[in-house]
Amino acid sequence: MDGLLLTGRSRSVYLSVQRSYEKHCALQNLSAWPVSRQSLTSWLSSRLLGNANQKAVKPDTALADLAALRAYHIDNFLDDKLFDNKHFRRLIDGARRPNPVTKVRVRNPISRDTITTLSAGLAALPPRPSEMSANILDDLNSATACRVAFAGFIRLGEFAYKTDDLRTRSIFSATKLTRSDVRFSSSLDHAQLTLKRSKTDRRHGGVQIILAKTGDGACPVDALQKLLLLDPKGPRRPIVLLPQKAIQSQQLPLDLIY
DNA sequence: ACATTGGCAGCCATGCCAAG
DNA sequence: CTTGGCATGGCTGCCAATGT
Numbered sequence: 001m002d003g004l005l006l007t008g009r010s011r012s013v014y015l016s017v018q019r020s021y022e023k024h025c026a027l028q029n030l031s032a033w034p035v036s037r038q039s040l041t042s043w044l045s046s047r048l049l050g051n052a053n054q055k056a057v058k059p060d061t062a063l064a065d066l067a068a069l070r071a072y073h074i075d076n077f078l079d080d081k082l083f084d085n086k087h088f089r090r091l092i093d094g095a096r097r098p099n100p101v102t103k104v105r106v107r108n109p110i111s112r113d114t115i116t117t118l119s120a121g122l123a124a125l126p127p128r129p130s131e132m133s134a135n136i137l138d139d140l141n142s143a144t145a146c147r148v149a150f151a152g153f154i155r156l157g158e159f160a161y162k163t164d165d166l167r168t169r170s171i172f173s174a175t176k177l178t179r180s181d182v183r184f185s186s187s188l189d190h191a192q193l194t195l196k197r198s199k200t201d202r203r204h205g206g207v208q209i210i211l212a213k214t215g216d217g218a219c220p221v222d223a224l225q226k227l228l229l230l231d232p233k234g235p236r237r238p239i240v241l242l243p244q245k246a247i248q249s250q251q252l253p254l255d256l257i258y
Numbered sequence: 259a260c261a262t263t264g265g266c267a268g269c270c271a272t273g274c275c276a277a278g
Numbered sequence: 279c280t281t282g283g284c285a286t287g288g289c290t291g292c293c294a295a296t297g298t
Contacts, residue, residue, distance in 0.1 A: 012270095016281055061284060067270055089268095 116217035119143035
């Protein structure tokens with residue numbers, strides 16, 4: 001049953017907020033569950049105004065807190081009408097008023113040139129799988145990951161998975177990208193990628209991504225063809241593996257495998 | 259009078275990052 | 279590793295403008 005409720009990151013975030021709220025209630029001598037008008041007002045003001053231990057949180061974070069506490073009610077069949085009460089929105093909007101919007105850090109887009117440079121190793125590969133060394137396999141895998149992610153506008157979460165995710169094979173092959181999700185068109189002018197799960201695919205219907213052949217140094221079709229030829233794997237295996245040396249040197253986020 | 263369209267802001271599950 | 283903070287972005291409902 002629990003497995004059908006929220007999973008992964010969202011669940012752990014919510015649990016964290018819920019524990020923090022419970023601690024607050026204990027200190028204030030308030031009963032935590034179900035959330036009451038008093039306990040929620042007390043908690044929200046303490047979050048919005050800050051206290052000796054914690055600085056004031058952003059109004060949007062307070063909204064996320066509301067969602068987390070509401071999620072507890074939903075999961076436990078408790079009534080959640082209280083959370084719709086306008087009073088709490090007004091508290092948050094009140095906190096928003098005196099605080100100007102903070103500047104967002106500028107992050108420049110990754111360019112085609114960047115991808116070309118990163119995947120330059122694909123230009124010189126041995127002709128047969130038997131001649132692939134561990135290092136060259138590493139390069140092939142990461143270069144393919146770069147090109148496909150760039151060409152397909154793929155989010156990290158759609159493409160990457162954690163070592164942990166490999167433990168349950170059935171869930172892995174039902175939710176993550178595997179070799180069977182790559183199809184080439186007969187003329188090899190494009191490849192089709194099936195995303196079984198995507199952040200925006202809330203109904204879990206699957207999303208088709210078309211990767212057009214570009215023929216330049218960032219061509220995803222070229223990379224995928226070379227990968228399938230020189231690093232053959234079963235249909236239920238991940239499309240590419242992140243090189244161990246990249247994990248160890250922290251060139252890429254820890255514990256992520258493409 | 260009712261239907262459709264499009265802009266808009268709020269929602270919230272999920273993402274990344276930093277600190278402990 | 280966990281926790282906290284907050285940005286992200288598709289979906290949704292609302293509303294006014296426009297169409298029928």
